Amino acid sequence: MVGLLFLVPLLPFLGFLVLLVGGGRLPRRAVEAIGVGSVALSFAVAVLVAIGFAGLEGESYRQTLWRWMATGGFSADIGLWLDPLSLVMMLVVTGVGALILLYSVGFLRGEAGARRYFAAMTLFVASMLVLVLADNLLFLYLGWEGVGLCSYLLIGFWYREPANGAAARKAFLVTRIGDAALLLGLVLIVASLGTLDIPVLQDRAPEAWTAGSTLPVAAAALLLAGAVGKSAQLPLQVWLPDAMAGPSPVSALIHAATMVTAGVYLIARMHGLYALAPAVQTAVAAIGALTLLLAAISALGQSDIKRVLAWSTISQIGYMVMALGAGAWGAAIFHFMTHAFFKALLFLAAGLVILRLHEEHDIRRMGGLAMKLPVSFAGFLAGAASLAALPVVTAGAYSKDLILWQVAASTEGGLLLWLAGAIGAVLTALYIFKAVFLVFFGPMQTAPEPAPASPAMLGPIVVLAVLAVFGGGLAVPAQLAGTLPAPPLAGAPGHPPLAFALVSAALPLLGLAIAWALYVGRRGPLTGLAASRAVARAAPVAAAGFGFDALYERLFVRPWHALARTLRDDPADRPAAGLAGLSLGGYRLLRETQTGRVRWYAASLAGGMAAALALGVLS
C-alpha cells in the first residue's frame, strides 16, 4: 500500500487539472465535489500509505517517478521520500486540507469564482505535498514555489479590490526574496557536494564538511533565509498580516496550518546541515525567540480579528523555530501539528463570525456573540484554550510545554530562550483571551445575521475542535525519535521536574487572569495600568507591528520606484536617439542652404574658394 504514495500529491493535482481544463462548463456542485473530493481522497490514500508504512521494515520508503534533469554529474529526480517526518506532514496537510476545503464549500456559497478558488486550493495542496514528500531539495523547491504561487492567487482571490492585489504581490515578493537565497543555497550545495538528494546529502555533508567551516555555515544560512521568508519570521514577517486579505479558509490552510510552517519543515529536514553550522543554529534560536515576542506583542495591539490570528501565527512559528534552534526537533514538529489543528480551528470559527456579521473584522465592534453563535464560540474557545496552552485539557499545552522544557534543558538553549518562551506564553493567553472576551462576552454591538450555518462549515469546526483538545495525545515526538535527533539535554532525559511543570502551567493561567481582569472585570489596578500613558504610547507601535512596513517602504519600495521612474525612458537609448537627433539637425541645417537663389550659391562658392585658397597660401 506504500506504493500508492505517488497518488497522494497526484490526486489533488488531477483535481486542479480537471478544474482548469473543465472550464466554465462544470456545474457548481461538480466544482465543489472535485475540489473537496480530490483532497479527501488524497487523505484516504495517505492513511492507507501510513498503515502500509507502519508494516514496513526500515525507517523510510523511496519512490522515484522519473529523472528530472541530469547534466554534468548533477542529477535530480521527480521522486518521493517517506519517513516519519514527512508522514506526519503528509497526514496533517491532507487531513486538515480536506476539512478546510469542505468548510470552503459553505463559506463560498453565493460567491462567484468558485472554480478559480478550488483550482488554486487543490494546486496548493498538491504543491504542499510535493514540498513535504520530495526526495531531493530541487523537487522540494518546486513545491516551495508552487505553494507561494497559490498563496498569491488566493490572497488576491477578491481581485477587484486593489488592496488585495497589493497584499498578494507583497506576499509573493517578500517570500521570493527568501526563495532566491534558498535557491542559491541549493546551488552552493550542488557545487560542493554534487547532490541535492536529501538522504544522500545527510550522509555526505558530515564527511565533506567540517563543522563550523564556511561552506556549511553559508549553506545553512541561505536555507535559513528561505525558511524565514516562507515562515514569516524576522525580518521577513511583514507579508503575513497583509495576507489576511484572502478568504478565511485560505488563511486557515495556507497562512496558518501548512505553508507558513514549510520553513520549520525545511530546517528540521536538514537538521544534519545545521549540526555542522552551530553559529547558524544559534541564529535560528535567536530569530525564533525574538519573533515570538515581537509578534505576540503585535498581536496584542491588533483590533482586526484576522490580524490577531496572523500575528499569533507568526509568534507560534517563532516557538517552533526557537525549538529547532535549541535542537528540540521533535517538539517543533509536534507543535507544528497541534498548531495546525488549533489555528485552523480559530480561523474557521473567526471566518464564520465574520460571515455572520457581514464582513465585520473589528473585535471592538463585536461582543456578546456566545449565545448567538454557539458553535463558533465553542470552536473559538477550544482553539483559544489550545493556543494559550491551558494546562492538561488542551493539545497546545503538551507541545508548548515540551518546547519550553527542552529549550530550557538543552545545551543549545538555556534560560534566556526559556524566558522568551515564558513571557510569550503569558502574552499568548492574554491576546487570545482578549479576543475571546471582546468577541463573545459583554454587550452585543453588531447583531449577527440569523441564517443557519451549513453543516459543511460546522462539521470541520467540530472535528478540529476535538483535535485541538485531544490532539496532544498523539505521541508524535516518540514517532519521530528515529528520524530526528534527540534534543541535547543537559541532564538526564526524562520528565521535567514538578516545579517546572507547575510554572509552565501557571503562565497561561496568568495571562488568562489578566485578560479577564482587563476585558471582563474591567476593574482593579491592571485597568489603570492599561489606561496609562505609557501603554497608550506603545499601542500604535504594537498595532503597526513595530514599524517594519514603514521602514521597508523607505529602504526598498520608494528607492525602487524612484529608480524605475528615473530609468523609465531607458538612458541607454540616449546615444541612439542623440545620433538620430544629430543627423536630423544636420539635415535641417543643410536644407536651409538649398534656397534656389543663385546669388547665394555664387557667394558661397566664391567664399569657399577664397577660404580654400587662403588655407593653401597661409599654411
Next chain:
Amino acid sequence: MTLVWLIGLLLAGGVVAWGGERFGSAWPRSIAVTVMLIALVMVLGLWSGAATGVVTPGGPWIAHVEADWIPRFGIAFHFGADGLSLVLVVLTIILGFAAVIAANIDVKERVGFFHFNLLWTLAGAVGVFTALDLFLFFVFWEAMLIPMALIIALWGHEKRRAAALKFVLFTQGSGLLLFAAILALVFAHYGDTGLWTFDYLTLLAAEGSWPGNLWILLGFVIAFAVKLPMVPLHSWLPDAHTEAPTAGSVVLAGVLLKTGGYGLIRFTAPLFPEAAQLLAPYAMALGVFGILYGAVLAYAQSDFKRLVAYSSVSHMGFVLLGVFAATLWSLQGAVIQMLAHGLSTGGLFIMAGLLQHRLGTRDMQRFGGLWAGMPRLGALTLIFAVAALGLPGLANFVGEFLVLLGTWERSVWAAAFAALGMVGAVIYALALIQRTFHGAPHGNPGVRDLDPRAVGLLAVLVLLLAGLGLAPQPVLDTTAPALEALLRLSEPAILAGEVASHGL
C-alpha cells in the same frame, strides 16, 4: 540533405504563399500552415534520427551536406546540425508555426507578401543555425533580417517606420562588424596557413592564436551582443518588439534573439579560447547588469509589449551569463533558457496581440479588471507570466537554475546578483497581471474571451513549457555532446586562466 530541403521548402513556400494571394486572401495562410506542418515533420524526423551523423572535432553532425560554391575563396555550401543547432531549429519551426497562426490577429493587408517575408525570415534563421561556412552564415544572417525589417515597417503599429529604421541601423551596423570580423579571421588564417577558407570546422581546428585575436573576437561578440541583446546595445529591441505585428514580435523574440545567443556559443569561445577568457569577466558582469536593468525597466513600462520586451532583455542576460561562465551546466542552462524564453515570451506577445485587437490599445493604464470578462485569456497570460518569472515546473526555471549553478563555479557574486533577478522578475510579472487583469474593471464592456480553438492552440505552448520544465532530459541529452565538444575547445584556456588566477 534534410536541412537543405527544409530551407528550400521555407523559401519556396514563401514564394508560393505570395503568389497564392491571387486566388484569395485565405490562401497564403493555408499554404504557410501546410509548409510549417511539413517542416515540423521534417525536423522531428531529423531529431528522432539524431544518432547518425559525421563525427568531427567540432562534435557529431547530422544531416551534413557539403558542396562547392566559390572554391577560389574557399566558400562552400556547408550545412550540418549538432544537438545545439537541432534544438534551435526545432524551436524556430514551432514558433514559426505559432507566428503563422498568430498572423491572423492583426495582419489583414498584403497577406501574401507578409507570409513571404515571414517564411523567408524563418528560412534565414534555420540557415543561421545550420550553416557551417562563415560566408554562408553571413548570407543567411542578412537574409533573415531584411524580411524582418519589412514586416515591422509594413505591418507594424503606430511608430513602425522609426522602429524599422532603428532595427535596420542596429542590425546592419552589427552585420557590418560581423562581416569585417569574419574577413579578418579568414585573412589571419590565410596569413598563417596560406589557405583561403571560410569553413567553420577548418577554422576551428586551426591553432587560433593570431595577432589581433582580441579585436576579431570583439567584432564577433559585439555583433552577436546587439542581436541577443546585451545591455547597453539593446535599445533597438523595445521599439522593434513593440511596433512589430504580433507574428513579427513572436519571431523576433522567439527566434531572432536566439541567433545572437547561438552565435556566441558557436563562434566566440571555440574560435578564440584565450581571448574569450579575457572578455569573460566583463561579459558576465554585463550579463548580470542586463538581468537587473531589464527587470527595473520592464516594471517601469506602461505599454504591455514594452514590458514584455524589457523582460526579454532581463532573460537574455541569463543567456549571456551562461555562455561566458562557460561550464557545461551554464551552457546547458543558456540553451534551455533560450528555448524557454522563446515559448513564454512568444506566448506573452500573442496575449498582447489578442488584447490589443480586442481593446485597441496596449496601454496598461487603460486595462484593469479584465479577468471578469476574459478569464481564459487571463489564465493563459498568468501561466506565461509565471513561466517568465521562473516558476519551477515550467521551462524557464530549468534554464535559470542551470545558469546559476554553472555561474557559481566561476563567480559566487555573479550568481548571487543574478539570483536577485528572480526577485525583479516577480515584481514585473505580477505588475503585468495586476495592471491588466486585476483591480477594478475599467469599463471595457462586451470584450470577447478566447474561443476554445484558440485556447487549444495556446495550450500547446503551455504544454511545451511544462514538458520542458518537468522533463527537460531529452533536450539536455541532445545538446550535451555538442556543448561538450565546444567546451573541450576552450577548456585548456579556461584551465590556464584558472591556474593563473590561483597563482596570484
